[in-house]
Amino acid sequence: MLLRLLASACALLLSAQVLAQAPLSSPTISYTRDIQPIFTEKCVACHACNDAACQLNLGSAEGAERGASKVPVYQGDRTAAVATTRLFYDARDVVGWRKDGFYSVLDQQGSQAALMARMLELGHSTPLVPNAKLPEEIVLGLNRNNMCPLPHEFDAYAGAHPKEGMPLAVTGLTDQQYRTLQRWLAAGAPVEKVAIQPNASEMQQIGEWEELLNRPGSTEALVARWLYEHLFLAHIYFVGGEPGHYFQWVRSRTPSGQPVDLIATRRPNDPPGTDFYYRLVPVQGVIVHKTHISYPMGPQKLKRVKQLFYSGDWHASALPGYGPRHRANPFETFEAIPAVARYQFMLDNAEYFVRTFIRGPVCRGQIATDVIRDNFWALFQEPAHDRYITDAAYRGEATPLLAMPGQIDDVGSVLSLWHAYRDKRNQYESLRRDAYAELPPPSWSTLWAGNDNALLSIFRHFDSASVNKGLIGDVPLTIWLFDYPLLERTYYQLAVNFDVYGNVSHQLQTRLYFDLIRNGAEVNFLRLMPASQRGHILSDWYQNSGKVKMWMDYEDIDTDTPSGLKLDKHDPKRDFGLQLLQRTASLNAAPDPINRCQGAYCSRPQMSEEFRDAEQSLSRLVSRPAAGLKVIGQLPEASMLRIEGKDGQRQVYSLLRNRAHSNVAFLLGEAYRYQPGLDTLTLYPGVLSSYPNFMFNVPAGEVAEFVESLEAARDDKASFERIVTRWGIRRSHPEFWRYFHDLNTYIQETDPREAGVLDMNRYENL
Structure with a gap:
């Protein structure tokens, strides 16, 4: 003492x-x-x-x-x-x-x-x-x-x-x-609070949007509620807005022109308890990358929203209430709004919506991420080929089956609730399977290709994940295909209805249902594969204990009706991925010669010779199983690689470890399903994680030696320690903060709307 x-x-x-x-x-x-x-x-x-x-x-x-x-x-x-x-x-x-x-x-x-x-x-x-x-x-x-x-x-x-x-x-x-x-x-820690103030252009556009969402009438109020529930997480920026200015939708007791009196409900679809108005308020404080999900608004977006929701002859005769039933089934709550409008709005900015539930502002996501693979691509069904959109009778049958769990958090009822919602979901999958079997075989026209949101790449980094436009990396093991019912359910289950402050029952129900969502996205994709190969591909995704899960919880897949695609019969899934890359070249926001090297050149042609040589060397690390590149087992999930040129220029790359699993179908025991010999690396320009696990800083002239050292290190810890000591930026490095914040500087230079302070809670002690 x-x-x-x-x-x-x-x-x-x-x-x-x-x-x-x-x-x-x-x-x-x-x-x-x-x-x-x-x-x-x-x-x-x-x-x-x-x-x-x-x-x-x-x-x-x-x-x-x-x-x-x-x-x-x-x-x-x-x-x-x-x-x-x-x-x-x-x-x-x-x-x-x-x-x-x-x-x-x-x-x-x-x-x-x-x-x-x-x-x-x-x-x-x-x-x-x-x-x-x-x-x-x-x-x-x-x-x-x-x-x-x-x-x-x-x-x-x-x-x-x-x-x-x-x-x-x-x-x-x-x-x-x-x-x-x-x-x-x-001195007493005095503070002065300087709130962000919109500029004239932002004020004008805020007024236009608030006027739209606060129009009187049942039809207008229903649309406004749907839009609010889909944009409440967005960091909105305006055409003509100030750099660094972002805004969020809230519900306020006061109308436009008066100070906001915020209604702070647990969820955005909880009862407001009073009359309210939708308002846009500035996002205050430092922008941090992990919570920053940007969304553009401007005259064209306003025109698009009016075209989708405020044209046509549909009307809402009455407004639905709030509460558990309406939270559980947004398809029923908003059924008066044309389904094609709802789906197309989500497709227009699909990257935003997938980020809300994959990357998300929750900031600790293993409850969701341990149910997904370490890397996969996401595609979307063309609305004209989505039966929920085109067939009113089918939509009427499907809607009651699309309710989601998590609204009742009684711990003692968690299993009975889960079984009830699982059975409803499987009834829906059976209905969908039989209904789609009546349609012409799916083909390339089945896939939506409206803009560069049509192709997304997801990388999981254990308890966090990232979403980026384009097809990044080698053809992955799994590909997800979202239709409207699947995209909307995923968004509501993991973003709108998820309560980070909730109890174990709520969180368990959310996690278990997300397992069914993943399975549904995989099954949707399987219909593009040859009928005779679907069972084999599914078995590869659900090895060992996964087969028990298929028997217990999943509906049988369609192995009879044909696909309209002509694919290599020996490896149709990889052939699909390669054909997809060729067919969508004009949409693909992520050409990737490093991971998908064709011929002798494995670098970006627009780079200087110094950086082309560096990328050529780095390409030796990617798309190789850990059985042949042992050092993968010692690398973190998401390393940042900073390559310094002779003239002071630098390039930043994400070196991502893709862990292989026999299946990802269970809540517990993930380590038992690792297949470490099948782990691979993906290397891509930019910062593909909000949570860097480590940084390496390598002069361009030493990249070949760096790569050779990694190849030689195998599973020798002493050799890896020497690599870290020479090129690594440990937490104790005298220049740690300069290198760490340079990652965000790089984002500001290459994609300024996505910039924000990165998180170092997961930075490892290598």
Whole structure:
């Protein structure tokens, strides 16, 4: 106890010395000018979204003032849902957050410095050994049990975790940043809040959109509700808008022209409890990549929405209510709106919708991601060939079967609820199979090809995933084909209806139903394969225990009716993928000569000779099973590769590990279904993950040696350690933050609307 008191006294003395060194005439510190930039550079990478440590969100003044909480958002075994704690939504001020159990990290505690000041001092007084591996006792990643000490518990925390000050286990603050923060905290941590204000063009367009969604009448109100439920996650940007300005749809008690009085329901389709208006509000705080799902709006989009929903002779005679039944079945809730309008709206920006439930703003997604393969392509059914769109009688039969679980969270009823919804889904699959068997054989015209959203690539990185336009990588093991009922159900189940604050029953029902969704997307694709090959392909996807799952939970597939495609009989799935690449070349946003090398040249032709040579060497790593490239077993899920040219230019690549599984059909025991010898790598230009697991920085002239070293390392840990030491950017690297933030700089240069601070919670200690 005496040692702890001495340590605390020394810490306070050091802080006092730091403050004493500051000039007496130093200017007033501004939160906006001086403090938030430090938080953005050194703190936001861990302190943002739902998985921010101790719920301390440092992306805004409001988050810093709110402080921390001991209650975790992610707690998969809780039997009761917890209160929502969404910044800017669930409390209006600091007083409200204190009532919800948040405690200050900024306030001085009597004679003691603020909790943040002591955490920063602990980190600053124990610097890391430059570019060395961190001590094993520092637990990192999602397995870390965050302590979240209260101010009076800090001494005990520091005594037990002397190397775990802030920023945690990473190259810390510069001396100047440290002095600035400590002076600010000692001065009482004053903040000024500067809200984002729309410019004139944005104001005009906001007015036009709010006018459209708030028109009187049942028909108009039904369309507005459907649009709101499909855009509530969007970070909307406008034609003519300011760079970095994004907006979100909310429900407000007040109409346009008045300050927004936000209605903070748990879900966007929960009862509002009062009269309300749809409003667009600026997204406040630092934009972080993992929650940033951008969506364009402008005059053309407004015209498109009016064309899809406000033309024709359809009318809604009455408005549906809210509640579990209407949440469970949006097909019934919105059946008055023409199905073709709903589906086409989703197709127009399909990447956005798939990102909401694959990449998502949930920020910790293994409940969903462990049911999908590590890489696959997603395609969409042409509306004219979607029977739910074209056949009213079929639609009437199908709609009652499309309800989704998760609305009733009684733990004791989870299995009976699951069985009921599984049986309904299988009745629907049987209905669909028989109905489509009556149609002409599916062909290339079955696939929607309306714009570059028609081809998507999904990569899973264990507990997160990414979605990108175009066909990236080699032809994958599985391909998903969404029709309207499948796309809408996936969106509602995993985005609209999913409650990250829900209990184990809700989350279990969501996960189990997503397994059926994946299976449905695979079965849709199988109809494009030769009838005689479908069973064989399905068995390859569901090996070993997967066959038990097929018997228990899945409906039988169609192995009789023919396909209209002419495919190689020995490997029809790969032949389909190769033909798809040729047929959709004009739509494919991701030409990929590195992973799909044709002939002698495996690089992008538009690159300089230096980078073409680098890509040529790197191509030796891709599309090779780990049985022949043993080092794959030591690589993280998503490594970022930074290649530096002689003239100061650089290129950034994502080196993604694609883990192979015998099947992905079960909730537990995933490690038992790994097939590590079949793992492969995909290398693609750009940043294809919100959560980099590691970075390598390699001079272009050393790329060939880097590749040779990886090939030679095999499963030798010492050899891999030498690679990491020479080219790796460990958390302790003196230039860690420069390299880390350069990834976002690269996004800003190549695709500025997608830029945002990346997350380092999953950055590994290699």
